Amino acid sequence: MxxxxxxxxxxxxxxxxxxxxxxxxxxxxxxxxxxxxxxxxxxxxxxxxxxVGYIHSGIEKMCEAISYPQVIHLTDRMDYLSAHMNNEAVALCIENALQVEVPERVKYIRTIMDELSRLASHQLWWCVMGMDLGALTTFFYGLRDREHILDIFEETCGARMTLNYSVPGGVMFDIHPNFQKRVKEFIKEFRKKLPEYDQLLTGNVIFQERTNDIGYLSLEDAIAWGVTGPSGRGSGFSCDVRKHQPYSAYPLVQFEEKLATKGDTFTRYRLRMEEMYESLHIIEQLIDNIPEGDYAVKMKGVVKLPEGEFYQRVETARGEFGVYIVSDGKKNPYRVKFRSPGFSNLFALNKMAAGHKIADLVAIMSTLDLVIPDIDR
Amino acid sequence: MTLNDIMFYLFAGSILTFSVLTVTSRRILRSAVYLLFVLVSTAGIYFMLNYNFLAAVQLTVYAGGIIVLIIFSILLTSHVSEKAVVAPVRQQIFSALATAAGAALTILTFLQYAFTPSASPAVEANVHNVGLALVSYGRDGFALPFEVISILLLAAMVGAIVLAKKEKHLATAGNQPKINPDNSSKS
Amino acid sequence: MINEELQAYLAGKFSNAEVKPGKQYLEILVQAADLHETAVQLKGVPELSFDYLICLTGVDYPESMQIVYHLESVKHRHMVVLKVNTADRVDPKVDTVSDVWQTAKYHEREVYDLLGVKFNHHTDLRRLFLDDDYGFPLRKDFKDEVRIVER
Amino acid sequence: MGFNIYDFSGMTHNMHLWFLERMSPTATTIVEWTIIGVSYMLFVALFGLFLVYAERKVCAAFQQRLGPMRVGYWGLLQTIADFIKLLMKELIMPKSADKFLYNLAPFIVMIATFLAMAVLPFAKGLQTLDFDIGIFYVTAVSSVGVIGILIAGWSSNNKYSLIGAMRSGAQILSYELSVSLSLVTIIILAGSMQLSVVVESQRDAWFIFKGHIPALIAFVIFLIAGTAETNRGPFDLAEAESELTAGFHTEYSGIKFAFFFLAEYINMFIVAAMATTVFLGGWMPLHFGSFESFNVVMDFIPPLVWFFMKVLGVIFLIMWFKWTFPRLRVDQILTLEWKYLLPINLINILLMSLVVLTKFHL
Known part of the structure; x- marks a missing residue:
């Protein structure tokens, strides 16, 4: 060995x-x-x-043997907390390649689901952040609220985590009649619960002492190491794909790309908390205005991409996710590459944590919000 | 044989056994633990004599303090699998002779000394009296030695800190360490 | 810079390279020998300043391995796709760009691991996910004995 | 035998005489020792089990869930089931561990806890040893317990265990100082270290009321330092599961692990019992100066109930800490002790001396 x-x-x-x-x-x-x-x-x-590599499953190789719609199923298994964003990335990539214009309704639904996934992911990150620092109670607070989102997911598409909801040309099913009502209920409730998070963890002296002034990542390093998502934005790296190359309904909504310059662990923590508010804000703008229409366009039974290379970037909860598809015109891709945010983020860990204590390493690793299958793929 | 005797022989026996084990064990942490047993047994004898204060001091200072420090330094310096090297026979014989001579001298002194009961009435060694003696500055007072020892300990403490204080070659939290993390990661 | 300007600029700057608009992004195909110099220029020249390497990957084409670099400039917000073909498909070698973009260090290790592309001057070229004696699974001629994944 | 729920001294005295009539003094002592030993072991086992259950329920309440519910009514038998499971588990020993020390470590921890329990006054006349140095004795024997942790960490031949042991050593040695000094503050007020005297002199008012602000400060410091002494959150660095997997007891399984686990809970009980005895009046009922009728009603509640009510209150407080706060870092834990608690403590002692000298207390 x-x-x-x-x-x-x-x-x-x-x-x-x-x-x-x-x-x-x-x-x-x-x-x-x-x-x-x-x-x-x-x-x-x-x-x-x-x-890395303990759970490397060769998804990229598997993709070469299956059809395009099937590729989407595998993306669920990478970053299982941002499953919908990953699905969407592949769906968008295929739609781009085929020059398919999806209905407005689909864009709205996808964006709402994106933001719900982001919220669920950030909630779980928050739970785990507290747990890593020894405050176990946070875990249950976060999971309590995440449960509402998962219930909405379940009602929408039957799955709680591996959603598999986006398909080329739209979404798999129309939203449930209860969807809007439940999302609105959730937002109302979660707006009340978020300050609780701050009370329990953010405001805690020990927590602030533990996270302030550790794990610095400068802007130059963040760019050089390709650290994206909230981790990169904590260092002032403006890397929000939703802003720079908007997709789905993001061009239609008002939202802020939260940026901070300090680049330490606490900043990254704050940034994710802010992003949760921002996600709620995005959903609020969309949820009442979902246009009527089809939930998917009719696609051919066998999806065949034209020859060429296609790249699609989306913003998942941990950063920039990219799909690179090389097609030779057949029914299955010639080469698929997933640019996963966790992969780049992980290797900046040494830069951030060297020179600190073990306890800090845990805290720093926690703010990077790693999902291992996302790294290993 | 009363219970007191039984307890005494138990404590004395354990002191003797563990003393020997302390010096014969080849694993250093085991030696330290045997020493702990010796000191705790000694404390037991003090308790038997109703000299509670001294017994508690013995436990705090020796068992809780010195042994912990010894173990701490062993933790920092040695590994489980390490064993002490057996001394050459010449050294062993010499040490045995020196020990025997010391023991003979002690036993001889004991035997030659005529233990006579003291004429003055026994002072009960409770905390009250100990405390009073410690801070009184009269003929039997220990105020001066107490203060002198305090200064000595303070000096020792300052010395220890000076010795232990290395040059700061590693930066504190927030700064990057001297080791360049990029270059060293190839190891 | 908008794409046309950028294309003109790049074409002028890198005379040996082939600059053409791709399906989505501008593409530069450089000679393997020029790769490192091009990378340095792409990052260093202030008008270009492609400082963010989004994605580095390799594709096994029948005649050669192609390494693909997706680059973005944080300052100018333009994107370019840098491509390089290796001379040999069986024993491919290209220069490393990990001294230009740090993140490339591990992306290159991944490419080495899965495609067997050797990166010259890479400080730490080891396999990342798989065992040393495992083949290079993303090559088209890779035979998976246990679980046959065939196109 | 004269069972009196308010004063156990008569009962124990009668028992002693009853034994003396029937057997020799030596045999009497041995029988009495056995009775005391067995009752302590029973107490430790049962109270330990209860505390584990209580901890899980308290933690569940903080985390908005129910905790164990399946075994027995409201999960009451859960800890017993767990204990049986631990008993039956295979004892695994690392191959290159120092076998003797590895096996010894849990016993040292356990013995230290038992020793400390010996002087606790549960109620009037219900105290095994009544040394004149009671408080000093507790701090002395509890300092032995850390040796068990150090040995456990070293002999497991595991780096995580070693780091855990070192953290624990540094932490306990430091916080012992604060525990002792905060107790010294009260010793100055009480004028005695004998626990029975300390309790007795709180008949009219508990020390926490009697000593005004200095006593209150000492109580807070004692709680903080006591929590740190027991290696409990937010000071559970020695077993910080997110950093060191399980710290010093990573390699322990089955009943040996249970010993460490039990010792932690019993240590928590000892800290709470010391806080109760020294600051909250021990088994003394709550009395307010001249409210005669109120005092009489309070007197009616048996001392044992008072004692355990107070102890459980303090334990609840300690559990509350654990389930609310994140864990401190190792340098912060030492900074807290040496830069904050220790100076405050020293000044507090001066303050208390002034209070006592000027007879400012109640």
């Missing part, structure tokens, strides 16, 4: 004061099968070497 060899090489080179600790592959704070080879001096982290 290559792994064993590697360790021997590494231990030859390590300094006498240092020792190696394997954080993972099974570790409570990696939230998945991720292994960080951490070099420590006492409690001080000198270097972090991420080792």
């Amino acid at each position: 290559s792994e064993t060899k590697e360790i021997i090489i590494t231990s030859d080179k390590i300094h006498t004061d240092e020792y190696l600790v394997n954080m993972g592959p099974q570790h409570p704070s990696t939230h998945g099968v991720l292994r960080l080879l951490v070099r420590l001096e006492g409690e001080m982290v000198h270097n972090i070497q991420p080792h």
